[in-house]
Amino acid sequence: MTQSQSSATILVVDDDSGIREALTDILEDEGYAVRSACxxxxxxxxxxxxxxxxxxxxxxxxxxxxxxWQFRSEQRRDPALANIPVVVISAS
Incomplete structure (x- = not known):
């Protein structure tokens, strides 16, 4: 784990609580701070x-x-949030 990993926070946004919990566990095991939203x-x-x-x-x-999609639209309109990188995770 690098110093940047140990101080980095990742926001997990998913309506499936099982996916949120699994991603949180994995990321925390790798040293990231995790926040989540439904x-x-x-x-x-x-x-x-x-x-x-x-x-x-x-x-x-x-x-x-x-x-x-709506989140991304709102995020891009807000100068304080527009530069936060986003990775899409979606099950079909």
């Missing part, structure tokens, strides 16, 4: 409340309330 709106709310943005967002696309 949909796009919860993720935006969390991001806007945090003083420091995460290093990465892992984002599901198919979620209730606000899906991944």
């Amino acid at each position: 949909d796009g709106q919860a993720a935006l709310d969390l991001l806007r409340q945090q003083a420091e943005p995460p290093a990465l967002v892992l984002l599901d696309l198919m979620m209730p309330r606000m899906n991944g």
